[in-house]
Amino acid sequence: MVHPLRKHIESISKLTDEEFEHVLTHFTPVKYKKHTQLVREGDLVKQEYFVLKGCLRSYITDSTGKDFTYSFAAETWWVTEREAFTKHQPATTTVECLEDCELLALTHENRMKLGRDLWKYEHYVAEKTNLGYIALQKRLQLMITGSAKERFEQFVAQYPHLYNRVPKTMIASYLGVSRETLSRLYRK
Missing domain, CATH: 1.10.10 (Arc Repressor Mutant, subunit A)
Incomplete structure (x- = not known):
């Protein structure tokens, strides 16, 4: 059976077995129980996660304590607090496990190293980022109109x-x- 991360990467960039093994060495498998908060508002975010099993949500909380869900992540999706992860600043959102989750964690340092080491991985990230931006743009348009x-x-x-x-x-x-x-x- 093809590893879910490999299948996901290869939807954009085909990898040799050696290349995928190199990619996988940069990830750490982690498990979290339902209701665990991977990211809390104010946290420094050191990892992004590839979802192997489970479902998560990202949300913000207003000054009255009301939650506003802005995204979900299920199997083969990526999740983190993107701005905090990229800019090394405190998170403004929370990411919570809605189910027991099995994830692959990737540190920012390893993400950057992978991009330098393997152009195929960097190409994959660039394409997925573009597709994510398009999906976000469509969601925003639908929310407005x-x-x-x-x-x-x-x-x-x-x-x-x-x-x-x-x-x-x-x-x-x-x-x-x-x-x-x-x-x-x-x-x-």
Whole structure:
């Protein structure tokens, strides 16, 4: 069976067995229990994570204590607090395990080393970054111009595997609607 990380990288850049083994030596396997916070607001973020198993969410909390979910991460997705990881500054968000998780952790130092050592990995990261930016741009456009129904339908179409794994209050937060509105949309 092909390692999930290798399969993910090879969707962009094909690797030899030796190249993949080199990539894998830069990662550390880690396991976290449900409800563990990988990143807390104010933390310095030293790692990004590739999800092998489990589901996580990233969210911000306003001054009244209300949470706003801005992303989820499930199998074969990457998760971290990107700005804090890249700029070496305190996190402004929280990343929490919604299920027990098995992840591959990559330090910033190892991320940079891999990019220098292996152009195929750097190409993969650049392409995934571009695709992530496009997805974020589409999500932002839909949040601005789309109705609650359109946002819900897009979420279910794009992430059908998440709908039954993630608490509905968090999906409602992600979509910018109330839990009650989400219930009405689901019944239609």
